Amino acid sequence: MARRKINPIVKLVLELGPVLLFFVMFGRLKDQQFTFGGSSYDGFIVTTAAFIALIVVTSGILWALTGHLSRMQMLTLVLVVVMGGLSVWLNDERFIKMKPTLLYAAFAGVLGFGLWRGKSYLSAVLDEALPLREEGWMILTRRLALFFAGLAVANELVWRLMSTEAWVNFKTFGLTLALFAFFMTQGKLLEKYAEPPARD
Known part of the structure; x- marks a missing residue:
């Protein structure tokens, strides 16, 4: 299927919507217990189950509208389904909490492997944009x-040492703001090494 461009706002809603709805739903259900098939589940597990379904749907919509999903989007989808599915199936919140650790560790590992080979895999993904x-x-x-490796370590520390509510806040806002801040601080580098415009 050929790639198609969509409205950036629609794309942003489809990508960030599930995360924000996870935050809102957890806030409403965190103190509640639910019984399904004779087993009791707390609000976090129920919210996780809804999050899995939502990210599958929004990823499907994004693919239908654009004709593709990036490697990052695919990896995120797979990890949410696998780790979130384990959390719901085993009624154990630890698995979904490990998802950001695995995601960022994977990114750090892939980029590090490329650097070890003397290549920038990042340029293959962002060359047109930057x-x-x-x-x-x-x-x-x-x-x-290094930044992704730091995020992986930070996620491990937060979910292991702090409350579930603190982790949800960290995942929803802390990680997002950290990514935004990282790229905002790279302005001088981008300016210094910008490729000069092609001459006709």
């Missing part, structure tokens, strides 16, 4: 690999 010289790509890739 035209940089090779040196700039290598620096940005090193920084982002």
